[in-house]
Amino acid sequence: MIAVSVGMFWASASYARRPGNQHPSPFAALPVFFNPRPIGVRELSARALRSIARGGRPAVAAQLSLARLGGAALPYVLPALDSLDPHSRERVALALTPVAVRMEVASAEELADGAQAVLFWTRFWQDRAIDFRAASVRHLTGRLAERSIALRREDLIHVDTFALQALIDDLGQVDTQDDVARVQRLNSVLAQISDLPVSCPPNASVADARRVVDTWRDFWDLHGSEYSALDGPRRLAATFVETQYGKWLAAVLRGGLGRTQTGERALDLVSQGLATTSFLLFVGLGGGFPLGVAWTRFERQRLKFATRVASTIAGTALAAIPCATFVRLFAGPSAGLLSAICLVTITTAAWVSRHLARSTMSQSVSPIAAAFSVSAPLGATYPPFVLSAIVLVELLFRLPGLGRIAARSLASGDVNAWMAASLALASASLLLRHAADLIRPRATQSPSMRRG
Amino acid sequence: MNEPLPAKQRLALAAAAAAVLVLVATLLAPLSLELQAYARGLAFAVLAGLSIMAVAFLVALPLGALAASGPRAIDWALRFFCDLVGSLPTVFVAAVFWASTSSTPRFVCALGVLRGLEQAWLLRCEIVRLEAEDPESVPRGLGRTPLVAFLRRRMSAALGPLFVSASFSVAWLTALDAAVSQAGLRPPGALPTWGPLLGAPHPSPLPALLAAGSVAWLTVALHAVFRPPSAA
Numbered sequence: 001m002i003a004v005s006v007g008m009f010w011a012s013a014s015y016a017r018r019p020g021n022q023h024p025s026p027f028a029a030l031p032v033f034f035n036p037r038p039i040g041v042r043e044l045s046a047r048a049l050r051s052i053a054r055g056g057r058p059a060v061a062a063q064l065s066l067a068r069l070g071g072a073a074l075p076y077v078l079p080a081l082d083s084l085d086p087h088s089r090e091r092v093a094l095a096l097t098p099v100a101v102r103m104e105v106a107s108a109e110e111l112a113d114g115a116q117a118v119l120f121w122t123r124f125w126q127d128r129a130i131d132f133r134a135a136s137v138r139h140l141t142g143r144l145a146e147r148s149i150a151l152r153r154e155d156l157i158h159v160d161t162f163a164l165q166a167l168i169d170d171l172g173q174v175d176t177q178d179d180v181a182r183v184q185r186l187n188s189v190l191a192q193i194s195d196l197p198v199s200c201p202p203n204a205s206v207a208d209a210r211r212v213v214d215t216w217r218d219f220w221d222l223h224g225s226e227y228s229a230l231d232g233p234r235r236l237a238a239t240f241v242e243t244q245y246g247k248w249l250a251a252v253l254r255g256g257l258g259r260t261q262t263g264e265r266a267l268d269l270v271s272q273g274l275a276t277t278s279f280l281l282f283v284g285l286g287g288g289f290p291l292g293v294a295w296t297r298f299e300r301q302r303l304k305f306a307t308r309v310a311s312t313i314a315g316t317a318l319a320a321i322p323c324a325t326f327v328r329l330f331a332g333p334s335a336g337l338l339s340a341i342c343l344v345t346i347t348t349a350a351w352v353s354r355h356l357a358r359s360t361m362s363q364s365v366s367p368i369a370a371a372f373s374v375s376a377p378l379g380a381t382y383p384p385f386v387l388s389a390i391v392l393v394e395l396l397f398r399l400p401g402l403g404r405i406a407a408r409s410l411a412s413g414d415v416n417a418w419m420a421a422s423l424a425l426a427s428a429s430l431l432l433r434h435a436a437d438l439i440r441p442r443a444t445q446s447p448s449m450r451r452g
Numbered sequence: 453m454n455e456p457l458p459a460k461q462r463l464a465l466a467a468a469a470a471a472v473l474v475l476v477a478t479l480l481a482p483l484s485l486e487l488q489a490y491a492r493g494l495a496f497a498v499l500a501g502l503s504i505m506a507v508a509f510l511v512a513l514p515l516g517a518l519a520a521s522g523p524r525a526i527d528w529a530l531r532f533f534c535d536l537v538g539s540l541p542t543v544f545v546a547a548v549f550w551a552s553t554s555s556t557p558r559f560v561c562a563l564g565v566l567r568g569l570e571q572a573w574l575l576r577c578e579i580v581r582l583e584a585e586d587p588e589s590v591p592r593g594l595g596r597t598p599l600v601a602f603l604r605r606r607m608s609a610a611l612g613p614l615f616v617s618a619s620f621s622v623a624w625l626t627a628l629d630a631a632v633s634q635a636g637l638r639p640p641g642a643l644p645t646w647g648p649l650l651g652a653p654h655p656s657p658l659p660a661l662l663a664a665g666s667v668a669w670l671t672v673a674l675h676a677v678f679r680p681p682s683a684a
Contacts, residue, residue: 003532004539011540011548018551018639313672354675355616384570385624387541392631403541407635410544426539433538 001423004430006033008422009245009415016413025413026222027244035246038238040230045073049080052095053088059095067098070193071160072227074099075132078125081118090114093121100124102193103160131155132162141166144189145182153189160193164227167193168220171213180209187212194219214259221247248415258416260409266420269405274424276337276401280390281428283341288348295353318350340393347389351382383429472669490659493646494666500560501622501670507564508571508621512614515568516575517607520583527576534573537566546628547637556643563628567621571614578610615678623671626650626663 013032016025044065051062066073077096081089094117100106105124111117130136137159144152156163167186174183180200187200196219200212230238240246251258256265299311391403398404402421409417519527537545549562629647632638638647646663649656 003536007536008540011544014552015548015637312675313668354620355613384538384540384542384545388543388627388631391541391543392627392634395631395634406541406544407637410547411636422540422544425541429539429541430535433535 004426008419012415012418013244015410025415027247030244032244035239035242038230038242040225040228041069041072042076042229044226045069045076049077049092052092053084063095066095070099071162078121089118093117103158131159137163138166141170144185145170156189157192161227168216171216174206174209174213180204180206183209183212190216248419251416257420260417261414266416269417270420270424273400273402273405276399277390280340280344284344284348287345289352291349292352295349296356315350315353318346336397340397340399343393344389383432387425387429489644489649490662492644493663496643496645497622497626501625503560504564504567505618505621507561508567511565511568512571512575515572519576520579530572534569537569543628543631547632550639571617574613574617575610578613582610619674619678620671623667626667
């Protein structure tokens with residue numbers, strides 16, 4: 001299943017790379033499976049520092065980038081100030097003014113002059129460097145999560161985005177009103193330090209608070225590496241984690257197979273579609289396979305050439321799936337599940353009968369024995385065929401099945417929904433293939449043994 | 453009593469089927485835009501269907517034979533790739549191929565390779581089954597039996613399922629095309645084919661009927677052409 005999930009993901013990523021795609025994934029900028037150079041806050045802040053120090057046009061974008069990185073970049077930017085020439089140092093110090101305002105440690109007027117700004121940041125780092133440690137920030141967020149005290153809130157605002165990860169981690173699970181209150185406290189800090197308009201109102205319900213938590217977790221999935229230092233084993237892990245596949249896997253491991261673009265749990269979406277698709281698959285196969293065997297038996301017993309030819313033509317024509325279009329054409333989309341089941345059953349019967357009629361079994365072998373005998377090759381080629389037929393009938397008759405969900409999510413670039421639906425379909429396909437392999441008659445010696 | 457048609461008659465039947473379709477398309481094409489779309493789709497279905505069959509045979513024959521009677525690694529690799537590719541409905545694999553390949557010939561070749569993998573597994577299973585049923589063949593395999601003898605005795609007897617699968621190539625292609633169109637996964641600048649005629653939200657009855665009828669007609673013709681002597 002791991003190999004299959006890799007294949008599915010590759011399919012989704014390849015489809016998303018098509019020219020003129022209107023629905024790119026938020027993770028489209030990341031490599032699909034392997035990231036040889038993961039980028040963290042250290043690299044981003046060093047890049048911004050160099051651009052601002054050089055000045056010119058690129059410095060404008062770098063200033064915005066540095067302001068967004070905020071407190072998380074300070075442990076890398078402030079110690080490097082001394083290595084710059086005086087003019088560059090002033091440019092960098094001035095670029096940090098929006099960060100100081102957001103951290104509520106200085107006003108814009110106080111830092112209007114370059115020399116003043118350099119002096120301020122030098123003193124700030126001498127006094128506050130000790131606060132920019134993961135352990136102390138975790139301690140602060142843990143206490144804010146427990147109780148609301150204004151001073152703790154201010155301390156966290158003073159370290160700005162350096163506290164993002166700890167704050168998001170402490171959002172935790174939301175089940176009770178106490179959890180809602182915790183989310184409200186942490187959300188007010190998060191909204192200020194990230195400049196994002198995410199609100200959790202005083203009368204928020206548990207569902208509202210859960211949505212807020214999901215928003216922050218999505219934010220962290222997308223931008224987390226920009227605020228984290230990727231050192232040592234973390235850098236090694238980031239070569240996999242900071243990929244599109246790694247992000248999907250992280251969402252799956254959080255539970256519910258991730259969330260779809262509409263905010264629904266992908267697992268719930270699959271549960272809804274599974275009933276329709278399973279019903280179509282098992283009723284269609286359960287009815288179609290014996291019908292195909294009976295069809296072959298009927299065809300073999302007919303002595304008249306015309307009857308046999310008519311049966312062959314009917315079987316071949318029915319196995320050609322576009323006849324689903326006819327049914328839709330005449331029956332309309334409201335025809336529903338019954339028409340869909342009939343179509344899948346007839347298609348299966350026609351497909352099986354054509355294979356049985358043309359397999360190398362002699363006339364003396366009964367079609368039932370032949371059916372079991374060819375189950376392995378049929379099992380190999382039939383599941384993708386029948387699942388394609390099911391996708392088509394689900395789309396034509398607007399049935400809420402997995403095939404329809406997979407098709408729509410692939411078209412709209414909803415990776416989590418696509419992966420959940422396609423993995424469920426793949427499980428069904430693999431199950432059919434291996435079941436077909438199990439029921440085939442065994443030789444006294446396996447081919448591999450005979451090969452030595 | 454169940455004698456297959458002679459080879460010449462089968463080829464004549466297929467040629468007649470194609471000729472009738474081309475004639476119908478030629479006569480109908482000037483009448484309306486929809487019928488022109490049908491005629492263009494017919495050209496694509498015939499050419500692409502034949503190309504898929506050719507590529508599939510090129511892939512399936514050596515790969516299936518080697519997987520059945522050659523090194524075990526090939527058998528394992530074929531099974532793995534068939535499991536991988538076959539785990540997804542073919543319509544999605546086709547949609548991905550179509551979106552990621554820049555040209556129609558490459559898309560058709562990719563479909564041919566996909567079809568070839570399926571057919572290679574069919575061939576492998578049939579050869580293994582025949583060997584299991586024939587006690588005299590126990591020590592035989594590629595590398596032990598002379599190649600010519602292997603090809604004449606085993607391969608010729610094992611081609612039945614491959615031919616059945618091949619005869620559905622045009623139907624398979626059109627069904628995929630219709631499903632891809634219906635799912636909204638068709639590339640915007642793709643060649644005019646029967647997919648939009650059959651998979652459109654509100655298909656026009658006449659061209660859709662003609663297209664689906666032509667698919668059935670071509671499939672029956674291919675089925676007759678590929679009728680192996682052993683099916684008698």
